[in-house]
Amino acid sequence: MIGNLDYSTLQQIWWLIVSVVGSLFVFLLFVQGGQSMLFTLAHNEEEKSLMINSLGRKWEMTFTTLVLFGGALFAAFPKFYATSFGGAYWVWMLILFTFIIQAVSYEYRKKPDNFLGSWAYEFFLFINGTVGVLLIGVVVGTFFSGAAFALNEYNQVTWQNSIRGLEAATNMFNLAFGLFLIFLGRTLAGMYLLNNIDHGALNARSRRSVLINFLWTLPFLFFVLISLVTMEGFAVNPETMEVFMEKGKYLNNLLAMPLLLVFLLTGLGLVIYGVVVTCFKGSEKGIWFAGLGTVLTALAIFLTAGYNNTAFYPSYADLQSSLTIYNASSSKYTLTVMTYVALGIPFVLAYVAYVWRLMDSKKLTAKELTEGENSHEMY
Template identity: 45%
Template sequence: MEKLELLQAYWWLLIAVLGAALVFLLFVQGGQSMLYCRATKEQRQLMVNSLGRKWEFTFTTLVVFGGAFFASFPLFYSTSFGGAYWLWMLILLSFVLQAVSYEFRRKRGNIYGTRIYDGFLMFNSLFGCVLLGVAVGMFFFGGAFTVTKTNILDASAPVISQWAPTHGLEAIFCWKNLLLGFAVFFLARTMAALYFINNIGGDAELTARMRRKVLVNGLIFAVLFVAFLVVLLLAGGYRHFEGQLIAEDYIYLHNLLGMWWLAAILLVGVVAVLYGIFRAAFDSKWRAGIWYAGFGAAAVVVVLFCIAGYGGTAYLPSTVDAASSLTLANSSSSEFTLTAMSWVSILVPFVLAYIWYVWSKMNASPLTEKELEGESHQY
């Protein structure tokens, strides 16, 4: 493997890891969707404040995910964001509304009232999760776009990447993408219930209700995800071969079988998710489900990214012009930039270390009503 190919694979793996971290952290969005569920005022406060101390991690991971994509695969950034305009704009709008809602929702003088901000959180929960799933679904089921780099020389119509006039709406209404989108949504709800079990203490009734939610949402997620996996493994795509993009049936199944270690990781991930769900649902003393299910979900996401992009697979197939499909090779940054960025990425373990350290310090004991009463900064 040449150095550039190695760097492209390395950066795709980093993108996959960031995507996995994002999916794990979507428990914040999943939890937001539970705020209108049956709960006392005190329980709702506990839930909001428990989530409110973590929302920034999800938000930051989304920003870094976007930045890393821009730096390492700029043609994707250019084509997908500029093309599937409405998809991305709706995602961004939902996160903008989320960003202020925690801080503003109960502050005096917030003008619009707590229910509006909670509505924003609900909007972010549903649209954020489902549409991020739709965006990832496009990695497999593609979009109607063309890439013509020489357009840049036409001053009257210089745009390189042209998309279908629906500009992302078609992706939102593609049932295959929605299947993944709703799977992500119910995974987020499952993870949220696991997170509440782990992070909130002193309320046995709330914890018991969360254990039921783990089971219900976990089973819905499992059904949706299995359906998505079947559709995915039966799907075709394009593979880069001798300078051309060639159509290939069952390409993702071939990738999974060809890279056996990915299939193994997928299996481990699925088992970890199921273990986290079922043990949390039935073992009333166990609080560690979030870590098992979180690790498992992250592993599955990494595998999905890997089978989408490795082996010369087009990770953003064009449904109207095969040659325009994006692969790691034709959409990446230069060798110099990827190398420079790789040096910077050495700092990732350091960043993870201080996040872990602070997380463990702040979460040394579960959040309780008593702690909340003594807290001057509340959401």
């Protein structure tokens, strides 16, 4: 069946797959959100250890999802991989540095003789949770605000700005997107920690942090949403493949694809519902509503960027170099092979969910950190 799909359907399927992986990554940024609250949410060493051990069982999921997001883009849209990573060199390098230092920090923080001291590793986690997430948001922002590249006839990229991608962080829309992601991650982290840890004082503070961080997301969320529906967008003429600026392009996309509008509104509604039941109804299940809501919202945003004759990685420096899911994709053969491979993804999701439930059925307690069977391995 997959073998009979036409090229453009395959390209759309792969944009969907990439978007789903990206959306799951946005949800999993609760790990980074929690890292950014290490110094404020925890008031003593025990609480900090609880936070780190709770997040420490999930950080690899987030990390792996990021790697898969990159890998899926490489396989399905290699021109994006080449253009963005090679072109926006510095912004990607900085993001990678924050993830390199994250990867050792959980494991090394508490180990004796760890060379840099616990504080350094906690600081690494903080940097990853703030700077790392901010820059990821900035990069995703460029899906709408555009980037500064030109491609020649052999598709070699020339970047038009000497700070190679960092210029994106001077754009208000991108910055607001990044800040929104940070506070969203922190909101989700509060709910996750509440759900995952059993500790009176920390739980109470987590609950309060959910409301405060959610309120912080609002100005950035409004700014992003209002900009998105009012800005000129990078449209593609399906006949000539010519890229041109269209007024209200992204609003038009949402109206042309009402399902995405439903995803966006339902998603935001679920996030709000999660926050409300957490803060006012004493629930500990808020993370599941807000998590699903985050995935739906992010999915709507990613799909708006790529579907309906839109350039998903536009260039404001050279409009016709802009990347669409049609001109940036792999060959039909490769997309077909990869679509067969993607049939395995539900299976992967299933065992991840099963093990997650199994491992989180009991909440983490302070006692487990020092006395349990696993105490020797605690972060």
